[in-house]
Amino acid sequence: MSPHTLAFVESPVQLLNVLEWAHTHGLTRNERPKEAECAGPSGDGRRPLGADAGEDGAGPGGPPVLPLVPSQTRRGTRRREEAAPQLTVVVLSPTDPMTRGQLRRMAELARDEGYEVRWEEARGGAAAPFQTIGGLTPLLRRAERVVMGDPFSRYVQLLLTITKARDLVVVDDGTATMEFVAQLARGERLVRWHRKGGRPGPRDLLFAPVSAAARRRLTPGGSRPGRRVEVFSSMPIDESPDGVTVTANGFSWTRSRFGPPRITTGADLVGTSLVETGVVDGDRYLDAVRTLAEAHGATRYFAHRRESADKLHRLAVRTGLEVVRPDLPLELIARRGPIGRTVLSFPSTVVHTLPLALAGTGVRVAVCDIDPAWLTAHASPRAQGFLSGVTGTARDVHRIARTVQTG
Known part of the structure; x- marks a missing residue:
């Protein structure tokens, strides 16, 4: 049986690329009809500017209106047979309403692929981070492989200090992936490209030990010999640290499911x-x-x-x-x-x-x-x-x- 994988995402694109990674590595376990049923409120998955939409795509004066996604259809869609999931996706939910709305729709697509999705209100108040980390610690201890969409995220870096997983995977979070790999190869501290060059703030200095520990864990071997690190990316990667496996993302899942x-x-x-x-x-x-x-x-x-x-x-x-x-x-x-x-x-x-x-x-x-x-x-x-x-x-x-x- 394949090792259980725990994935952490904070944006819709990260979740899309987790699905692409799972498809490329054979974790997809059923087929479904093409995307004819996967339509948004207007039939095409898009919301014009000015449409009355609140948090998570809520309609005016009512509960959230989710688009018709495959798990809500009846034309040929099949739920998975009862089985232990190979992949659990943990959504560390942001507060931005548009991002949350897209993430909920992507979460439905992930569930339709047969993967378990765990939604965490990770930023829902002062106590939320402690509750989230406490609840995730048992999963992190058991996971054999951890997939992350944003290695620059302080949340993810903190979670990396808990896991004992030997396999770590970074999937694309856009062009930031190029900068992450370059910084890792040069042994630099992990800083987003649009902030690089500025002076570290008090929070940066306070979090520096955690960030440094995360960088070491994302370096093959490091403090634990035998650790494997993979970068799954559609970006051009010219330099990478020794021992990092770079796998190309060709968007094969997207092309097989849509259009x-x-x-x-x-x-x-x-x-x-x-x-x-x-x-x-x-x-x-x-x-x-x-x-x-x-x-x-x-x-x-x-x-x-x-x-x-x-x-x-x-x-x-x-x-x-x-x-x-x-x-x-x-x-x-x-x-x-x-x-x-x-x-x-x-x-x-x-x-x-x-x-x-x-x-x-x-x-x-x-x-x-x-x-x-x-x-x-x-x-x-x-x-x-x-x-x-x-x-x-x-x-x-x-x-x-x-x-x-x-x-």
Whole structure:
């Protein structure tokens, strides 16, 4: 019997990539019909900006309205036979309503694959972390393999100090995976790329011993000989520590479960949270979106789950684009369709993942670099180089010349 695996996720994309990892390693245990039944409230898994939705996708004045996902259908969907699950997914729930909503939908997909999903209100108050860690400790002690979506997460780093698992797996959390592997290879402390270069704050210094212990555990051998470390990624990884196994994520689960999509004649634009993370100036970003949309005839803007409602409202007014809040990660939305024949993006994870998810469909993914003039005064000193690297290492994408005039 395969070793029991415990996975920790904090975002919808992390959970998607846990499902991709499980599929690649043969943990998927049943087949289900294609995604015809997996539709959101509007039938396509998307929620237009302005739709009355509260926490976790709640409708106006009522309980949460979940999309029709496979486990809720009756057309050909089968529940698993009673058996001990090979994989238990622990959702360390964030507080952001859009992220929570997408995570609940992804959790239903994971359950439909036959995996156990444990939802933890890990940030639901001052006592929540202690209750969560206390409740998870027995599972961590028994797990033979631990999968994590965000090795930079303090929550995950703290949980790593408890587990005795010999096998550790890091699945993609977007472009941050590239930085994680590079930092691990160089023996550096684990710091998110958009914060690198700044002075550590009091909380960073207080947590430094835990972060250092997590880095040692994520180094093959380390304090425990025989520990195996795997990185499962669709990102280009040029350097990795000795002994780390890198497995390519080709989005085979996504392509086997969803699509092929209906393709429209127009273009769609993918949003980014670079404004919210303090890297790009908000007004410059809106001007860039408007110019890019006009130049390429884009009509829809797929918002990142972390983009603020105020910014999206301003964007809709200034650009005339239809702003769409996806109910699932964009890779699944795009694979299901409808999707534009051209998908426009700024440097982000999707320039690496969408060509894989949409392989064979004829959809063109195009990326526009970030002009240095768009960066804020607070942006990390290495932000421009990192973003250029995201674009430069992307495969099967088209580069768009920077013709956007702002200021």
